[in-house]
Amino acid sequence: MDARLTSDRVVDVAAATPFQLLYDFYRLSGYEQRRHEPGVLDFTFGDPHDPPSQAYVEILRESVVPQHELWFAYNFGDAKAIEAATESLRRHLGIPFEAADVHLTTGGFAAISTALKIVGDPGDEVVYSLPPWFLYEPIVLESGMVPVKVSIDRETLDLDLDAIAAAITPRTRVVIVNSPNNPTGRIYPPSTLERLAAILDEASERNGRRIFLISDEPYNRIVYDGARFRSPVEFYPWSFLAYSYGKTLLSPGERIGYLAVPPTMPGREAFRDAIETVQISGGWLFPNASMQYALPKLETLAFDIPLFQRKRDVMVAALREIGYRVARPEGTFYLFPESPLADDVEFTRALDQEGVLVLPGRMFETPGFFRISLTATMETIEAGLPRFAAAFSAVAAAADA
Ligand SMILES: Cc1ncc(COP(=O)(O)O)c(C=O)c1O
The missing domain is CATH 3.90.1150.10 (Aspartate Aminotransferase, domain 1)
Structure with missing residues (x-):
């Protein structure tokens, strides 16, 4: 990258260690040929x-057949798609989400970046645990925010709550939690999530400014041994939930997911316009119209x-x-x-x-x-x-x- 031609921001993003390692592996190591x-x-x-x-292919095929002249018009969120996503969220998590708080996005990426931008200002800090999903750092930097990393407990693969508490400063605005976790496969238990909520509450009081939690949970339907997944959103009201269908439907190149605000979030109505504003100004971060029409049927497919x-x-x-x-x-x-x-x-x-x-x-x-x-x-x-x-x-x- 030529730093004389490109912005400082893109140079910083490209220099982020995980991004560089990912890019080098994908593009430079010969992986694509190998x-x-x-x-x-x-x-x-x-x-x-x-x-x-075949069922997936058929649903997509049907969704591109226009049923009226506005079929391929700009689409902020198809009502039937949002209803289907909301209903399934309620069923899977047992939390009474409202359709007005479920915003369709181009996958989990856009849900995370939108959530960061509606609460974070440049210079605000975002805490997350290592090993992370490798694109947290680029997304955080691109939002003008500052990544703050702590390690998980490497023996138990659980969150290291003391490390998270110690990493919080007056500039902390967001903590990202990913459960079930990529890459460890760990589901954080209720006891951990309760203690995390208490830490975030106490730190918010101390700072005089609310710390938000982004629950990044694209794997929340991929759990084994009959386990019941408990979302961090259940334990901390100031949470956003980022979801992607790319995992459950094994189709990460077909971009659809959502950002959902739980009914327990105080003053959540204020986020409805804010989320759409960021999705528009971020470059139209809504899924293609045809993916939205497909969603109610895609919801019937199981991993x-x-x-x-x-x-x-x-x-x-x-x-x-x-x-x-x-x-x-x-x-x-x-x-x-x-x-x-x-x-x-x-x-x-x-x-x-x-x-x-x-x-x-x-x-x-x-x-x-x-x-x-x-x-x-x-x-x-x-x-x-x-x-x-x-x-x-x-x-x-x-x-x-
Ligand atoms: C933990 C985690 N979060 C978010 C994402 C982004 O998902 P998507 O590419 O479907 O938007 C991924 C994808 O690998 C992931 O593993």
């Missing part, structure tokens, strides 16, 4: 690898929990058998095993030698781990396991030599 090479097994991103469901639970179980059992230390994810479709080498980038190179592509923990600012995506097919998982074993043995042999 993942298509015969015999290479791709466990990197949450992209779909099984063919799209294949039994299939993914099987993939998780097969993979966790086999990795542990080989000798990897890996937590069993409670939700999402990722595993976050410890790297058998302290240098996780070197270990991902050893896996690459075996034709297996994964992401190093360094890309999540958490060295010593690596991430596996279970969106790989069951065949890929079965073919990959001997290779995970071979890489493990290779580094163990090198360490012994």
